[in-house]
Amino acid sequence: xxxxxxxxxxxxxxxxxxxxxxxxxxxxxxxxxxxxxxxxxxxxxxxxxxxxxxxxxxxxxxxxxxxxxxxxxxxxxxxxxxxxxxxxxxxxxxxxxxxxxxxxxxxxxxxxxxxxxxxxxxxxxxxxxxxxxxxxxxxxxxxxxxxxxxxxxxxxxxxxxxxxxxxxxxxxxxxxxxxxxxxxxxxxxxxxxxxxxxxxxxxxxxxxxxxxxxxxxxxxxxxxxxxxxxxxxxxxxxxxxxxxxxxxxxxxxxxxxxxxxxxxxxxxxxxxxxxxxxxxxxxxxxxxxxxxxxxxxxxxxxxxxxxxxxxxxxxxxxxxxxxxxxxxxxxxxxxxxxxxxxxxxxxxxxxxxxxxxxxxxxxxxxxxxxxxxxxxxxxxxxxxxxxxxxxxxxxxxxxxxxxxxxxxxxxxxxxxxxxxxxxxxxxxxxxxxxxxxxxxxxxxxxxxxxxxxxxxxxxxxxxxxxxxxxxxxxxxxxxxxxxxxxxx
Amino acid sequence: xxxxxxxxxxxxxxxxxxxxxxxxxxxxxxxxxxxxxxxxxxxxxxxxxxxxxxxxxxxxxxxxxxxxxxxxxxxxxxxxxxxxxxxxxxxxxxxxxxxxxxxxxxxxxxxxxxxxxxxxxxxxxxxxxxxxxxxxxxxxxxxxxxxxxxxxxxxxxxxxxxxxxxxxxxxxxxxxxxxxxxxxxxxxxxxxxxxxxxxxxxxxxxxxxxxxxxxxxxxxxxxxxxxxxxxxxxxxxxxxxxxxxxxxxxxxxxxxxxxxxxxxxxxxxxxxxxxxxxxxxxxxxxxxxxxxxxxxxxxxxxxxxxxxxxxxxxxxxxxxxxxxxxxxxxxxxxxxxxxxxxxxxx
Numbered sequence: 001x002x003x004x005x006x007x008x009x010x011x012x013x014x015x016x017x018x019x020x021x022x023x024x025x026x027x028x029x030x031x032x033x034x035x036x037x038x039x040x041x042x043x044x045x046x047x048x049x050x051x052x053x054x055x056x057x058x059x060x061x062x063x064x065x066x067x068x069x070x071x072x073x074x075x076x077x078x079x080x081x082x083x084x085x086x087x088x089x090x091x092x093x094x095x096x097x098x099x100x101x102x103x104x105x106x107x108x109x110x111x112x113x114x115x116x117x118x119x120x121x122x123x124x125x126x127x128x129x130x131x132x133x134x135x136x137x138x139x140x141x142x143x144x145x146x147x148x149x150x151x152x153x154x155x156x157x158x159x160x161x162x163x164x165x166x167x168x169x170x171x172x173x174x175x176x177x178x179x180x181x182x183x184x185x186x187x188x189x190x191x192x193x194x195x196x197x198x199x200x201x202x203x204x205x206x207x208x209x210x211x212x213x214x215x216x217x218x219x220x221x222x223x224x225x226x227x228x229x230x231x232x233x234x235x236x237x238x239x240x241x242x243x244x245x246x247x248x249x250x251x252x253x254x255x256x257x258x259x260x261x262x263x264x265x266x267x268x269x270x271x272x273x274x275x276x277x278x279x280x281x282x283x284x285x286x287x288x289x290x291x292x293x294x295x296x297x298x299x300x301x302x303x304x305x306x307x308x309x310x311x312x313x314x315x316x317x318x319x320x321x322x323x324x325x326x327x328x329x330x331x332x333x334x335x336x337x338x339x340x341x342x343x344x345x346x347x348x349x350x351x352x353x354x355x356x357x358x359x360x361x362x363x364x365x366x367x368x369x370x371x372x373x374x375x376x377x378x379x380x381x382x383x384x385x386x387x388x389x390x391x392x393x394x395x396x397x398x399x400x401x402x403x404x405x406x407x408x409x410x411x412x413x414x415x416x417x418x419x420x421x422x423x424x425x426x427x428x429x430x431x432x433x434x435x436x437x438x439x440x441x442x443x444x445x446x447x448x449x450x451x452x453x454x455x456x457x458x459x460x461x462x463x464x465x466x467x468x469x470x471x472x473x474x475x476x477x478x479x480x481x482x483x484x485x486x487x488x
Numbered sequence: 489x490x491x492x493x494x495x496x497x498x499x500x501x502x503x504x505x506x507x508x509x510x511x512x513x514x515x516x517x518x519x520x521x522x523x524x525x526x527x528x529x530x531x532x533x534x535x536x537x538x539x540x541x542x543x544x545x546x547x548x549x550x551x552x553x554x555x556x557x558x559x560x561x562x563x564x565x566x567x568x569x570x571x572x573x574x575x576x577x578x579x580x581x582x583x584x585x586x587x588x589x590x591x592x593x594x595x596x597x598x599x600x601x602x603x604x605x606x607x608x609x610x611x612x613x614x615x616x617x618x619x620x621x622x623x624x625x626x627x628x629x630x631x632x633x634x635x636x637x638x639x640x641x642x643x644x645x646x647x648x649x650x651x652x653x654x655x656x657x658x659x660x661x662x663x664x665x666x667x668x669x670x671x672x673x674x675x676x677x678x679x680x681x682x683x684x685x686x687x688x689x690x691x692x693x694x695x696x697x698x699x700x701x702x703x704x705x706x707x708x709x710x711x712x713x714x715x716x717x718x719x720x721x722x723x724x725x726x727x728x729x730x731x732x733x734x735x736x737x738x739x740x741x742x743x744x745x746x747x748x749x750x751x752x753x754x755x756x757x758x759x760x761x762x763x764x765x766x767x768x769x770x771x772x773x774x775x776x777x778x779x780x781x782x783x784x785x786x787x788x789x790x791x792x793x794x795x796x797x798x799x800x801x802x803x804x805x806x807x808x809x810x811x812x813x814x815x816x817x818x819x820x821x822x823x824x825x826x827x828x829x830x831x832x833x834x
Binding site: 020021022023024025028030032034035036037039084085405406407427428429430431432433434435436451454455457458461462465466468469471472473475476477 | 493494495497499500502503506507509510513514516517519520521523524525527528531532533534535536538539540541542543607610611612613614615619670680682683684685686687688689692
């Protein structure tokens with residue numbers, strides 16, 4: 001063959017390989033899914049819809065590289081896996097700030113995570129946290145200290161919940177170098193530290209003793225002429241309180257994450273004449289302030305846990321991301337309705353202003369507000385705020401295997417103290433598939449079959465073929481031997 | 489593979505089928521090995537768009553090559569026919585299949601219904617409806633390549649039907665097997681629907697069917713032999729064809745000189761008893777040249793070949809594998825067997 005022909009052949013082969021093949025691995029946009037014929041794309045995060053970057057582990061190398069997130073012993077749990085036979089998939093996620101400047105170790109619950117397979121929810125899914133993180137926390141408990149809370153017996157419930165042993169242990173838990181502290185505040189017309197003093201004198205409680213004493217000796221009766229300046233209280237807590245020298249020093253020294261727990265039972269109400277629509281401007285101003293606080297929060301952004309101790313005014317209020325408050329969505333059919341009880345039976349005070357709380361939590365970041373006045377619910381709110389965080393989560397889900405017989409997208413949406421979503425695309429080969437795994441009956445894991453198991457198929461088929469090649473001659477010879485016609 | 493390993497039975501036609509089917513299974517395993525084990529190591533995966541053309545193209549090429557290679561080997565052809573033709577067949581079938589499949593894949597989104605446009609354009613979509621044409625094209629080009637080679641080299645112009653229609657049929661059966669396995673599985677054996685098993689079985693059936701239909705082991709690779717089964721000359725055998733392969737007529741009797749097989753008179757043979765002949769093709773016959781008892785026995789049939797003087801010519805009957813010719817009667821008989829053995833035994 002001439003040299004030119006060889007050159008053409010080589011060029012043709014290279015072009016062919018280039019067209020038919022694609023590079024995979026780090027920096028190539030696609031990663032092989034171990035033990036399968038799938039490849040997975042790099043995650044595509046939608047950062048317009050939140051301030052969280054949901055990162056997904058797409059390769060073993062990435063799991064190793066993120067050593068501060070994934071412990072070495074967990075690397076096998078971190079890599080993505082797909083089993084087309086059972087329709088099961090596993091993917092690991094971890095959270096970062098939107099601009100990827102720092103990790104966000106949050107405690108996620110199933111309600112805060114949405115996972116979809118080609119925009120549809122899977123049959124079943126589960127989330128397993130990994131990498132328990134002991135981070136220092138500062139719990140700022142902001143209690144609505146107005147007459148209505150006492151009247152309904154709410155204050156007794158708050159005090160009982162605060163004195164709950166489990167709550168106390170959670171608040172003052174020490175793990176390794178992580179420390180926790182508590183600030184007890186009350187508000188009506190202004191924000192005050194529980195036990196007296198001013199916001200300049202705030203001291204973070206680090207031991208249960210002073211904490212118990214403060215709770216036992218305060219919140220005994222309501223003050224006179226006390227209105228519920230809820231918005232101001234929240235704004236003050238996230239600005240003045242957090243920026244006060246002693247609190248700031250405590251946060252810095254302990255590298256703590258501040259968590260504000262708000263307990264309120266009604267509306268923001270400054271005077272008798274206040275109607276629902278009066279709160280719109282106040283709320284708008286508060287949201288602006290809170291957004292500013294959130295934007296400069298960095299890795300240790302504060303978050304809000306809100307408990308409305310009563311019946312929400314609009315139980316079916318449908319809050320959407322990036323929604324802005326208006327008279328319509330804040331007040332519904334009652335824009336001019338008075339808040340204070342002096343307005344009579346129609347006064348809004350007996351309800352909890354749930355739209356406001358939704359807007360506020362959305363602005364500063366935090367858990368979805370809860371509306372329940374029972375003591376258990378209050379204690380549960382405290383425990384939720386004080387629970388452990390984790391560095392990464394393992395998501396497993398199952399779909400009908402038929403839904404894996406084409407390319408598909410897996411999307412993970414996290415809507416917790418912060419929000420973010422990411423999507424990855426899985427592309428499988430329609431022609432070859434790795435040996436199916438053995439799905440577990442207890443959970444959504446599967447035992448991956450070793451590749452060499454495919455030799456069982458090859459061996460069986462080849463064995464049958466080779467046997468078939470000899471059956472004919474063997475039968476022929478046997479017959480002739482039996483009939484004594486075999487050549488001697 | 490050697491023709492001596494294939495006795496003249498009806499099962500010999502399955503040999504190319506079994507070899508081709510085995511190759512189909514191996515092709516699947518090699519692609520699986522690359523996809524799952526090698527691609528992650530070398531950092532180069534086969535695109536989903538390219539995998540179909542590559543798998544089916546390789547299959548088509550391999551089937552053409554194995555069919556031509558087997559024929560060349562069994563015919564004991566030289567290097568060109570045994571090696572060159574298969575390579576040429578492989579390249580032609582592979583290239584044409586790949587080109588066809590790329591075209592089919594590109595056209596699919598335009599011919600699919602609106603609701604299925606996205607799926608049709610997805611190269612990772614597992615579907616018989618959108619992949620059937622690929623299987624058929626692979627079968628067609630495998631058959632076309634092997635037919636072209638056979639027509640060119642062996643002057644087998646008549647082999648159009650077996651090769652091309654057989655190739656298309658092989659593609660259809662492969663596709664059907666692939667589809668059935670991933671849709672229904674095989675419940676009698678407790679095998680659930682599984683894409684993992686669908687491809688190896690589909691490719692194996694493709695290969696098996698192609699091997700069975702495209703080229704069976706022909707009679708011309710075998711030569712007729714006469715073998716004495718009983719009497720004083722038991723075990724003695726001679727080929728009917730001459731050493732140069734040309735046809736001949738072999739005479740059997742007790743005449744002492746010039747006969748091909750001498751059987752004593754006391755063994756029931758007349759002077760010139762029977763002759764076994766070949767007409768230059770693959771047809772063998774036996775003629776009764778004597779009025780002495782002469783019977784041809786085969787399954788469910790017995791032919792009396794005694795010479796009738798009133799007839800202008802001796803009686804003749806076709807000979808098939810293991811037909812027995814009995815000379816004489818009663819205690820004085822000799823059994824002679826007709827065998828077809830690979831010409832290599834000559």
